[in-house]
Amino acid sequence: MKDIEQQWAQWMQAAVGGDTVSYRRLLDALAPYLRDYVRRRLRAYGRGQDDVEDIVQEVLLAVHLKKHTWDGERPIVPWVRAIAVHKTIDALRRHGHRINVPIDDVLDDLPAEDTEPPLRASEMERFIAPMRGRQRDVLKAIALDGLTISEASERLQMSVGAVRVALHRGLAALAAAYRETDA
């Protein structure tokens, strides 16, 4: 666990400094870890596993938007777990469940070696449709159609700078949209 902790911390430090390769590696490593962690959390709360992938994506989005709240001096795994717990509880509350948060986090936090693949794709797409024009178009192009920023700027006839801004605002709006839902 300590090696992984150090590796992730290294990748995150690099990512915050602008290293996209390290950032990609970090997020790719976080996804299966989070999937496993959220599954076990839901099981511990006695809830079904339908929303696992949605929650995993919400956590990744939060990790991305709030990565500057990680204090580089402190361990990164507890920080990631804290976000995961927060978002899991949010998701469950949105569905109308009353959650009593256990005081101790008694769950083991070893990342799983083999994790089951996602059960189904998430519902994140349905939040994109009602968004404002530019943000919606950019998110569609980049997140759904898989374009790069330069490709998106060509297709949408926007400057690269404008695409970047719209992407960032779109992602922030996506996070906010989750908060407002009552499934």
Next chain:
Amino acid sequence: MNTDDLIRSLVQDQETARATQVRRIASMTGLCGIGLSLAMLGVILGVRPDAGTALQSWRLPFKIMVVGVLIATSVRAYARAANPESLRVRSLGLLLLAPALLFGGVIFELLDGPSSEWLLKVAGKNPTLCLIAIPCLSIAPLIGLLMGQRHGAPASPTLAGALTGLLAGSLGAAVYILRCTDDSPLFVAIWYMTAILIVTGAGGVIGRKLLCW
């Protein structure tokens, strides 16, 4: 959307590579708030005329020190609150330092004159002004500091809001010191602390809604 697509988008979103640290933003917006409060004080109330004589007693320096300690410990708690990991009790414990000092001052004051004067010292010259002015002078800092905290990811939005209110209240109190002519620790313990707690409570209520992430 599958997770891989999301990850790809996140990696491309370099806008967040720029520092949006709570500290950085809160310093700017907080200072603006303080500046506004100082302007408010200057225009509406003005500075106390008897500062020179007042400084000769131990009370005014002591009052300044207590509020200063409160600000310092509140800043620390406010910054820690931006983290998704729950605040440790230790971090909050430090907040008791200012009240503890104040308590010491209260004891000293009670012993520093006849008991017949105690009630007079508690009542002071203008408690109503204090109760109104400190929250009013805290509004601009509160708004600025809340804006800063919105960039954080607090484990408890309510607690983070309350700590923001506490800091804003302390700053409002600090500005009010420039005008306030009531220096007795007895006065400060009742009226200043009540006013600051009002702002703290307001911060908690607002934070519950505003600081979700």
